[in-house]
Structures are given as structure tokens and as C-alpha cells.
Amino acid sequence: MSELLTLRPLSAATVGEGGCNADATPSVTAANKFMHAFEPLVGCGEAARLLGNIHVKTLQRYARRGDIPGYQIGGHWYFRASELDSWLRSRINSSCHPCRSNKEAK
Numbered sequence: 359m360s361e362l363l364t365l366r367p368l369s370a371a372t373v374g375e376g377g378c379n380a381d382a383t384p385s386v387t388a389a390n391k392f393m394h395a396f397e398p399l400v401g402c403g404e405a406a407r408l409l410g411n412i413h414v415k416t417l418q419r420y421a422r423r424g425d426i427p428g429y430q431i432g433g434h435w436y437f438r439a440s441e442l443d444s445w446l447r448s449r450i451n452s453s454c455h456p457c458r459s460n461k462e463a464k
Contacts, residue, residue, distance in 0.1 A: 399429065399436035408442055 402414045405428075409417065418435050421428030427441040 397438050397440060400439055402435050402437075405435075405437040405439075405442055408439060409446060 400408070402417055406412050406414045406417045417426065417428075420426040421430070421435050421437075426445055427437070429436045
């Protein structure tokens with residue numbers, strides 16, 4: 359606990375010569391990493407094209423029912439391309455599952 363008493367105040371610890379914040383670069387770098395990790399949302403038209411040119415109304419109906427991961431913001435639907443890709447891959451893989459072909463063969 360005595361170490362806490364010997365620490366300098368935050369303003370004294372972060373301000374270097376000339377009054378500049380010495381820790382500004384790491385926080386800016388961390389913010390840049392966050393911005394690169396952010397995935398922008400795509401609208402219905404782009405999402406429908408990503409799913410193989412399905413009709414936009416079909417896409418919206420799936421999203422309303424919760425079949426496709428989507429976000430309704432202000433009356434408009436938006437989607438993440440990575441979530442659509444995962445959803446599509448899960449649908450493709452489930453229809454090609456070996457157990458299903460074994461059941462059909464019997």
C-alpha cells in the first residue's frame with residue numbers, strides 16, 4: 359500500500375517536457391487498433407448480393423423472423439458481412455452433413 363502513496367498524480371505522470379502528453383501515442387495506437395477491428399454494417403441490397411442475389415424482401419423477412427443475423431436501426435435493416443458468411447456456411451455444412459446422407463440411404 360505504501361507504493362500507492364509514492365505515485366505521482368496522473369497529470370504529473372503523463373505530462374512530459376513542453377507540456378505534451380507522453381502517453382498520447384499508445385492511446386492513439388489503441389484507438390487505431392479498435393477502428394481496424396470495427397466491421398461496418400452493410401445494407402439490404404449489399405447483403406442480398408452477398409447471399410447469392412436473393413430478393414431484398416426475402417432477406418428482410420428472414421431477418422425479422424431471426425433466421426438471419428441482422429440489426430434493425432431506424433426502420434432499416436443492416437447486416438455484418440462476417441455474420442452472413444458464418445450463417446451461410448452453417449447452412450451449407452448442415453445440408454451436407456454425413457448423418458443426413460446416411461438416413462436418406464436407409
